[in-house]
Structures are given as C-alpha cells and as structure tokens.
Amino acid sequence: MTVYGFGEVLLRYTPPNYKQLKDTDALRVNVGGAELNALVTLAQFGHGTEMLTVLPHHALGQLALQQMYQSRVGTSLIHQVDGRMGTYYMEESFGFRSGKVIYDREHSSFAEVGHVVINDVPIKKGDYVVLTGITLAINETIREQIVEILKGLKSQGAYIVFDINFRANLWSKAVAVPIIQSILPLVDVLFFGKKDATHLLETNTESDDIKTCAETLQRQYHIPLMASSNRDIEQSTLQGIALSEQGYLESEAYQYAVLNRIGAGDAFMAGVLHGLINQWQLKETIDFATKCSVLQHTTNEDALAVDESDVFKLASHFGELKR
Incomplete structure (x- = not known):
C-alpha cells in the first residue's frame, strides 16, 4: 500500500522572531506544501509514500529533494524540468497582530507542467491519492482534467483523499466552486472546515453547527468519510470530528499552544490516514489525528x-x- 501526494512543493520564507517582512533583514527557509506535509508525517509512521510533483533543475529544487530524502518520502516519480520554484512569504502572527501570506508561485515548474506527473501512476488497489484545493487553484490544465483523472484512479482501486483547503489569494470562489462540486462525488475521504459549507459551497448557514454541515455535505455528495479539526479560540482547544456510515463522533477537546500554525491540518489528515490504513476504530483514529494537529x-x-x-x-x- 502506498500513499501518493499530488501537488506543488513550496519554499516558505519567514522572518525570524515574529518580525514583519518590511522590517526583516533575514528569512528562514522551509520546504513544504499541503500534500507533502501529510506524506512526511505518514513516512515517519512507517508508510510507503510517493510525491507526485515537478521541481526545477537547480539548487532550490535540489534543496526540496534533499528534504524529502531525509524525511523518507518517495521521490521516484518526481519530474525535473527547467523553471522556477513556487514560493510564499509569511509573517507570523503575534498577539492581536494577524499573520500574512504573500504567494509567489505563478508560472512555477509545477504550475506549468504539473499535470504530466499524474499520468501513468502505478496505482494498486488499496492505495491512497491525496490532493487539495490548493493544487487545483494553481493549474488550469489540472482543473480541466481532474474529473477524468480521478475517475481513472478510482477505476484502478485507489481511495481519493481531498482537502478543500480554499485559498482566496490563489483563486476566486467563482472558479473554485464548480470544480470542487464536480469532484466531491468521487471523494472517499473529505477534509473540510465549517466555512467550506457556509461560505464557499453555501450548503449551510452560519447558524448550523459542524455536525449539521457535515451531514448536509455527505447527504448531497455521498462522501463515505468526512473529517474536520476545529479550534475553539476562546478555550484554546482543538477537537476532531468525523462522519461516516457509523455515524457522527467527536474526539476529546485538547488544549493547544501556538508556536506555528502551518501544517496543522496536514498533520490531522496524516493522522486520519494512519488510523484508516491500520484499520483502527474511527474514534481512536480521530483522537490520534487531533493529537497530531x-x-x-x-x-x-x-x-x-x-x-x-x-x-x-x-x-x-x-x-x-x-x-
């Protein structure tokens, strides 16, 4: 069994010590990307992984590859071409000051030719394929082909894992909604947030709780398993929820402190997949995933x-x- 991640590998540039970008004279560099983040965690848990992406033929692409080697994420299917690395710049939040992200990924190697890596993937029955709305946002060719791609993967016996992960800085709601609606009926495991139901897909109103939102989405799109990690800002707690044919359940609410918000949802996803692969009870799976986050x-x-x-x-x- 292999977990495949289909998406862009990014470099994150962050000023140290909570400085603002306009004031910094140094930047810390991290290698990441939603799908890759989930694969890194799964590789640490002992699962076979393969990243499906495109990297440029230069030192920054090599930096990303080196990080994947060290994390034991599979790289045998990665394409390398001439081009540029997708990047973003992040100001970390502090106190009442909100964080800020500036994307610089237009015309990256993945944005230009990322669609080539999803063809002829050696899928076996029982494999998982992970992708997010972030991937769909940056590549028009992938958006045009995604339904047929996912149908082909499902016909080979793969489980489709999708995190809606809508980013308004990357694509508009008008473009995003029809694409997301077209692939939801093909999804086996969906990760979502309440705002995906109330503000993006508009299947629910703000007065609906997360359980109602999950039930509405599942009923409309017939998704076998749905999961979400939810923050209570006032209580500083995280709680995971899941909805399946077994019904609705919640994890314990865990207190958390924030050193870094990047990748918390990806860690939750990896925790859920770890439990599913190991055939744990769903309650145990969601509890473990919440701890990961x-x-x-x-x-x-x-x-x-x-x-x-x-x-x-x-x-x-x-x-x-x-x-």
Whole structure:
C-alpha cells in the first residue's frame, strides 16, 4: 500500500522572531506544501509514500529533494524540468497582530507542467491519492482534467483523499466552486472546515453547527468519510470530528499552544490516514489525528515529523517533562 501526494512543493520564507517582512533583514527557509506535509508525517509512521510533483533543475529544487530524502518520502516519480520554484512569504502572527501570506508561485515548474506527473501512476488497489484545493487553484490544465483523472484512479482501486483547503489569494470562489462540486462525488475521504459549507459551497448557514454541515455535505455528495479539526479560540482547544456510515463522533477537546500554525491540518489528515490504513476504530483514529494537529502547533517545521509513540504520549499539561 502506498500513499501518493499530488501537488506543488513550496519554499516558505519567514522572518525570524515574529518580525514583519518590511522590517526583516533575514528569512528562514522551509520546504513544504499541503500534500507533502501529510506524506512526511505518514513516512515517519512507517508508510510507503510517493510525491507526485515537478521541481526545477537547480539548487532550490535540489534543496526540496534533499528534504524529502531525509524525511523518507518517495521521490521516484518526481519530474525535473527547467523553471522556477513556487514560493510564499509569511509573517507570523503575534498577539492581536494577524499573520500574512504573500504567494509567489505563478508560472512555477509545477504550475506549468504539473499535470504530466499524474499520468501513468502505478496505482494498486488499496492505495491512497491525496490532493487539495490548493493544487487545483494553481493549474488550469489540472482543473480541466481532474474529473477524468480521478475517475481513472478510482477505476484502478485507489481511495481519493481531498482537502478543500480554499485559498482566496490563489483563486476566486467563482472558479473554485464548480470544480470542487464536480469532484466531491468521487471523494472517499473529505477534509473540510465549517466555512467550506457556509461560505464557499453555501450548503449551510452560519447558524448550523459542524455536525449539521457535515451531514448536509455527505447527504448531497455521498462522501463515505468526512473529517474536520476545529479550534475553539476562546478555550484554546482543538477537537476532531468525523462522519461516516457509523455515524457522527467527536474526539476529546485538547488544549493547544501556538508556536506555528502551518501544517496543522496536514498533520490531522496524516493522522486520519494512519488510523484508516491500520484499520483502527474511527474514534481512536480521530483522537490520534487531533493529537497530531496539536503537536504540529508546537514545531517550527511545515510537517509533523515524530514517531507514533510521541503522539500517544502527548503531554496532558503544558511544559511537562518526560523522564
């Protein structure tokens, strides 16, 4: 069994010490991307992974490859061409100051020819294919072909995993909604947020809770499994939810502290897939995935790179020291 991630690998440039971009004289570089982040975590948990992407033939592309080698993510299907690396610049939030992201990924190698890597993938029955709305946002050719691509993958026995992950800075709601609506009936595992139902797809109103939103989406698009990680900002807690044919369930609500918000949803996704692959009970799976998301908030990296045992041993109190 292999988990394939189809998407762009990005470089994130971040000023140190919570500086604003206009004030910084240095930038920290991280390698990431939603699909890659999930694969990094799954590789740490011992699963076979393969990244489906395009990288440029120069030192920045090599930097990304080196990070994947170190993380044990499969790279045998990656294409390398002339071109540029997709990047973004991030100001980290602090106190009441909101964070900010500036994307610079137009005409990147993946945006230009990313569609080539999804053809002739050696899918076996039971494999998982992960993609997100971020991937659909940046490549028009992929958007035009995605329904046929996913139908072909499903015909080979793959499970389709999709995170809506709408980014208004990358594409408009008018473009995004028809594409997302066209692929939802093909999805086996959907990751979503409440605003995806209330503001993007408009299947629900703001007065509906997350359970109602999940039930509406599942009923309309017949999605076998839906999952979401939800923050209570006032209580500083994270809670995972899932809806399947077994019904609706919630994890315990875990307190969290924020060192870094990048990749928390990707860690949650990886936790869910880890549980599904291991055929855990869904309650155990969602609880584990929520712990993954909590832990990712404590790192400076884009992806959660820990052992399974580290997740199970999540501290019950801030600053706890394991001896």
